[in-house]
Amino acid sequence: MSSGQTLVMAEHDGTQLAASVYRSITAAQQFGQHVSVLVIGAGITQVAREAAMINGVQRVLQVDAVTLQHPSAEQISHIVLQMANAYEVLLAAHSSWSKNFLPRVAALLDVGMVSDVLHIIVPRTYQRSVYAGNLLSTVQSQDEQQVLTVHASKFKLASLSQTSAVIERLTVTGSPVPVRWISQTLNQSPRPPLASAKVVVSGGRALGSAERFEAVLAPLANQLQAAIGASRAAVDAGYAPNDLQVGQTGVVVAPALYIAVGISGAIQHTYGMKDSQVIVAINQDPEAPIFQMADYGLVGDLFSVIPALTAALSQANIN
Amino acid sequence: MNVLVAIKRVVDYNIKVRAKPDGSAVDIAGVKMSVNPFDENAIEAALQLKEQGVVSHITVVTIGPNSHQDSLRHALAMGADDALLIETDEVLQSLGVAKVLKQLVDTMQPQLVLLGKQAIDDDAGQTGQMLAALLNYPQATYASHIEINGLEATVVREIDGGTETIAIHLPAVITADLRLNEPRFVKLPQLMLARKKQINTVPLASLDLDTRQRLIQLRVEEPPPRAAGIMVDSVDALVSQLIKHEGIFA
Ligand SMILES: Cc1cc2nc3c(=O)[nH]c(=O)nc-3n(C[C@H](O)[C@H](O)[C@H](O)COP(=O)(O)OP(=O)(O)OC[C@H]3O[C@@H](n4cnc5c(N)ncnc54)[C@H](O)[C@@H]3O)c2cc1C
Numbered sequence: 001m002s003s004g005q006t007l008v009m010a011e012h013d014g015t016q017l018a019a020s021v022y023r024s025i026t027a028a029q030q031f032g033q034h035v036s037v038l039v040i041g042a043g044i045t046q047v048a049r050e051a052a053m054i055n056g057v058q059r060v061l062q063v064d065a066v067t068l069q070h071p072s073a074e075q076i077s078h079i080v081l082q083m084a085n086a087y088e089v090l091l092a093a094h095s096s097w098s099k100n101f102l103p104r105v106a107a108l109l110d111v112g113m114v115s116d117v118l119h120i121i122v123p124r125t126y127q128r129s130v131y132a133g134n135l136l137s138t139v140q141s142q143d144e145q146q147v148l149t150v151h152a153s154k155f156k157l158a159s160l161s162q163t164s165a166v167i168e169r170l171t172v173t174g175s176p177v178p179v180r181w182i183s184q185t186l187n188q189s190p191r192p193p194l195a196s197a198k199v200v201v202s203g204g205r206a207l208g209s210a211e212r213f214e215a216v217l218a219p220l221a222n223q224l225q226a227a228i229g230a231s232r233a234a235v236d237a238g239y240a241p242n243d244l245q246v247g248q249t250g251v252v253v254a255p256a257l258y259i260a261v262g263i264s265g266a267i268q269h270t271y272g273m274k275d276s277q278v279i280v281a282i283n284q285d286p287e288a289p290i291f292q293m294a295d296y297g298l299v300g301d302l303f304s305v306i307p308a309l310t311a312a313l314s315q316a317n318i319n
Numbered sequence: 320m321n322v323l324v325a326i327k328r329v330v331d332y333n334i335k336v337r338a339k340p341d342g343s344a345v346d347i348a349g350v351k352m353s354v355n356p357f358d359e360n361a362i363e364a365a366l367q368l369k370e371q372g373v374v375s376h377i378t379v380v381t382i383g384p385n386s387h388q389d390s391l392r393h394a395l396a397m398g399a400d401d402a403l404l405i406e407t408d409e410v411l412q413s414l415g416v417a418k419v420l421k422q423l424v425d426t427m428q429p430q431l432v433l434l435g436k437q438a439i440d441d442d443a444g445q446t447g448q449m450l451a452a453l454l455n456y457p458q459a460t461y462a463s464h465i466e467i468n469g470l471e472a473t474v475v476r477e478i479d480g481g482t483e484t485i486a487i488h489l490p491a492v493i494t495a496d497l498r499l500n501e502p503r504f505v506k507l508p509q510l511m512l513a514r515k516k517q518i519n520t521v522p523l524a525s526l527d528l529d530t531r532q533r534l535i536q537l538r539v540e541e542p543p544p545r546a547a548g549i550m551v552d553s554v555d556a557l558v559s560q561l562i563k564h565e566g567i568f569a
Contacts, residue, residue: 070483072457072485073448073458073460074457074458077452095479096461096477096478096479097478097479099444099445099448099460100448100458100460100461101448102448103413103444103445103446103447103448103449103452104448104449104451104452104458105452106414106445106449107414107417107448107449107450107452107453108452108453110414111414111533112412112413112414112532112533112534113413113414113443113445113449114534115442115443115444115445116442125537129442129542130345130440130441130442130539131330131336131345131439131440131442132439132442133542134335134336134541134542135336135337135338135345135539135540135541135542136539136540136541136542137536137538137539138536138537138538138539138540139534139535139536139537140534140535140537141533141534142531142532142533142534142535143533176455177455177456177457177488178457178488179457179459179485179486179487180485180486180487181483181485182473182484182485182486183483183484184478184481184482184483184484185481185482185483185484186480186481187480187481192569193480195479197569198567198568198569199567199568199569224568224569225569226569232497235498236497236498241481242463242477242481242482242498243477243478243479243480243481243482248439248442249436249437249496249497251479256566256567256568257561257564257567257568267335268332274545277564277567278561278564278567279545279548280557280561291548291550293545293548294548295545295546295548295549296548296549296550296551296557296560296561297548297549297550297551298550298551298552298553298554298557299550305554308554309554309557309558312554312555312558313558316558316562318558318561318562318568
């Protein structure tokens with residue numbers, strides 16, 4: 001198979017593309033092929049238009065139907081499979097959305113999938129992390145067709161184009177096994193989204209309660225216009241909602257500034273933040289492993305350090 | 320209702336693994352191995368469904384050499400009813416595992432297949448979804464809550480930004496997230512009893528499936544270390560360091 005075609009499956013919220021789509025298009029261009037973008041949803045003309053304005057996109061495929069308001073993995077893979085044969089590469093940014101359906105597509109194409117690619121070394125040879133980021137593995141796919149998710153923060157944002165690519169509306173036939181969608185609870189927060197925030201303030205078990213988590217970290221986050229993150233211990237204890245968990249089994253972030261507060265620095269946590277540009281750690285234990293990662297470490301009691309830091313940043317007029 | 324739980328034996332999550340000096344493979348010689356943590360959540364979910372009277376029989380399966388029996392014994396000690404080893408010295412990847420499990424499901428016909436959402440060694444997170452697709456069963460991944468009523472499972476899923484609740488018709492595949500439950504501790508007497516239990520073994524070769532590796536590992540290496548940082552002794556010292564960095568503030 002060498003159709004010379006790459007298909008990018010694009011995540012969106014019904015009105016806007018996820019920022020990671022712009023990065024996945026940069027990754028897609030490394031295959032040196034014609035790039036099409038697939039958008040699936042209900043009433044998503046605006047999203048399709050947005051995708052058509054991204055540099056490097058030759059064509060947008062819009063699958064738009066009322067039944068696709070909350071498409072299941074079964075529905076999405078059913079749609080992708082109807083067009084998959086025309087593509088040599090099927091790619092999406094790694095997220096809980098893409099990793100839910102793309103393995104289904106790969107299995108039904110009888111292709112081994114590559115998850116969360118950090119670097120496309122040459123087409124079909126990739127670097128990805130294993131063992132919670134402890135090791136980097138270079139793998140070569142033996143399949144003709146390539147199915148992969150890419151680690152968005154490792155790829156640059158694609159720029160906007162002056163002209164729009166063509167948008168084709170497609171209809172799909174048949175329907176997969178039924179899944180009844182009941183509800184979604186998205187944690188609404190006035191703060192920037194964790195995955196793409198420029199500054200992240202994360203709290204660990206040491207915060208001790210949901211009230212203190214909020215009371216100590218919110219003023220600092222507000223001062224820095226930062227997103228709030230958490231360790232698994234803090235999430236499990238109910239100090240913070242699950243979607244704020246940073247790490248191997250949570251969100252992976254790479255902000256310009258990451259401030260770890262009362263977090264010990266287990267590898268499962270550091271996997272999710274070690275690509276941050278500047279890491280600050282505040283911990284009362286001078287032996288805490290987090291200090292080995294930190295650009296700046298401060299040993300102290302977070303309950304006095306964080307309010308003092310918030311005040312000092314405000315004094316220095318940093319926001 | 321019968322449940323099949325698929326588990327993987329992996330390097331224990333507390334171990335910091337290294338690459339072999341020649342970069343050919345991960346050095347796991349003599350390293351402590353455990354049941355993949357997410358798979359323990361899957362076993363625990365099956366046990367709780369059994370305690371609720373929803374499930375009557377739990378079979379655990381793993382694929383690997385004879386040494387992987389210890390993972391099955393751990394599951395038996397937790398309370399699984401019987402255990403199956405698909406024996407091979409080959410290392411299977413997600414697609415190969417999904418094909419093997421599909422064949423087992425076709426013969427055993429469980430109403431529910433439970434797996435962990437990912438294995439902490441290769442971090443691929445594909446097997447459950449691949450299996451559901453091959454079986455044409457509905458799937459619910461990243462489950463943090465499962466409720467079964469008759470032939471319908473209502474599952475709360477952890478997704479980026481929050482949670483989602485879906486209802487799927489059984490038979491189905493569900494993958495477990497860590498917050499689904501707290502896996503029970505295995506006590507020594509249970510482990511002793513589990514040692515005596517029979518483990519059924521089927522050679523992988525007898526299944527006659529294409530389970531070859533689709534991804535060949537060319538090299539494995541340690542990531543470049545971060546440049547050493549500095550310790551500061553006061554909040555003011557920290558702030559004066561931070562303001563030297565351009566563009567780190569929003
Ligand atoms: C399969 C698996 C997946 C996992 N995935 C993740 C994941 O995605 N993300 C994640 O974060 N974890 C994950 N974990 C858990 C991880 O191993 C650690 O248990 C967890 O990160 C610890 O959280 P913590 O640092 O908040 O808590 P602890 O390790 O308990 O650390 C608390 C820290 O606070 C410090 N402290 C206490 N009081 C104060 C004070 N007053 N002032 C300053 N410092 C103080 C202590 O010195 C200590 O270092 C996973 C584990 C497993 C097994």
